[in-house]
Amino acid sequence: MPNSPVLPTVRRRRLGATLKRLRKAAGLSLDEAAVAMGWSSPKMSKIENAAQSVRPGDVTAMLKMYGVDDREVYSALENLARDAGKKGWWQTYRGVVAPTYADYISLESDASTIRVYAPLLIPGLLQTAAYARETISGITTTRSPEEVAALVEIRQARQSVLTRTDGSPKFWAIVHEAVLHQRFASRPTTMREQLRRLLDAAEMPNVTLQVMPLAATPHPGGAGGFSLVSFPGPMPDVALLENLLGATYVEGVDEVQVFGEAFERIVAAALPMDDSLALIAHLEEGLRT
Template sequence: MERVPAVRRRKLGGELRRLRDLSGMTSGQAAEAAGWHQSKVSRIETGTSSVSAEDVEVLLDVYGVRDRDLRDLLATLAGQGRQRGWWQDFRDVLPVEYRDFISLEAGASRARSMENSVVPGLLQTPAYALALTRDVMPQLSAREVEALVDVRIARQAVLRQKAPLELWAVLDEAVLRRAVGGPAVMSEQLRSLERAATEPGIRLQVLPFGAGGHIGVTGSFVIFSFPRIADLDVVVIDHLTSSLYVDRKEDITAYGAAFTRLSNIALPRDESVALIRRIAEEMSRFAGA
């Protein structure tokens, strides 16, 4: 399955090709101005070879791109942005696929998430994350579990940063009724979801069991969108041992349409919050029994 770097290379190449076209230069002219062979520009634009942040800077200079935010974004896509990601401190416990996922999440401006099994990581409480990690990966040591929970909670900073990630999550009712960690832990988690649903930048909807079968039952997915570049959207589909990254325009369009259909049949915000509250109260009663 394809990793983020390959997806990034194609996205970056496409954007650099667009900027070259806007500059009115041919690939041969761009290569000559950069002091390169034309084949290097072609490989970069098709995403068939890796490109350094320094080479990106050279091309942006050639194309006359002065926008600092855009330059920083494209340097980050090259995998060598100016700032080292905090998740690199957890290299000993994080698989490379998970680090790739976090890097996408950290750079995105919006995430549309369909979840049919568990609470999205960005909305999990520490207790829920701990119980879930223990249950899903029983082979891990206590230290590794603790580190993964720390990462899960650290990821949530994207919701509170200066330019916060906009999160739109559609949750199957099963997510709310699966008592991860037991009724007490789940009750706390649901109360946290209830509060999150009122925060600006977070849109939360629930797909009730009464909605019947829907496309979301076939698997959870996340659609990441990025600032400044409309064609940079990436879909991430979770599997047991890895993640699949989808960036073909036709596939992204299909997943976007699927998410729209799901949001249309899901409960509106107020009704979703009311259902979350009712289930939280049920969990509280079970916890006190």
């Protein structure tokens, strides 16, 4: 029976792209690198294009061949090769979690920094279960109640990344003020609880929260929301765009840089953190009556 093809997960794409960049920096062609490793050129190409897995030991040999002497680079890429096909806790929800969503959860688990501009909804890592249930039910058009419940569980489980003991990522979220005025007729207390959740999360040392005011000057966020994920070591950032059909990843270095620069301009247009929290607290207090 033939082997199943390797799925080009985001982890494998990150690894392959980084190895390709290091090869080019060393001045080696694909054919030259393949010969030095004792491989065929197609095999080297498949590794760089995430169509074939690579062992951590082979990654070590490739880095030595490319003249890399940074131990942090070795550790990061060896671990990425080791974990490229690793199954996470979200695999228990197979059938509910789309492959692109599973990829994003794996990105969160590897991240050193996560930056989000959210013009339409509270970011998933900051949502209460009630808010998640209302919004997932409203957005999905084909999910059963059981699947919605599973997606809510997944969204809540993802939030543990912000408090993990082995180094939680820095999380920087900019939420549009219009999102804070949303109301839910079926459960009026949902938004008050959600605003309180934002205030509580902002007390975490690794969380930065800003509000984009209704009166903000034009900024790049007018083109839509996005997430920008950064990693330790040499791996390039990844940007994520979401829509009704799922997620789209932006992984090219130059393309992702556009989002990084856009985020800086969005930060400048948003309220400072203290003013943002004061606004959230004011809205939360107004919902108590």
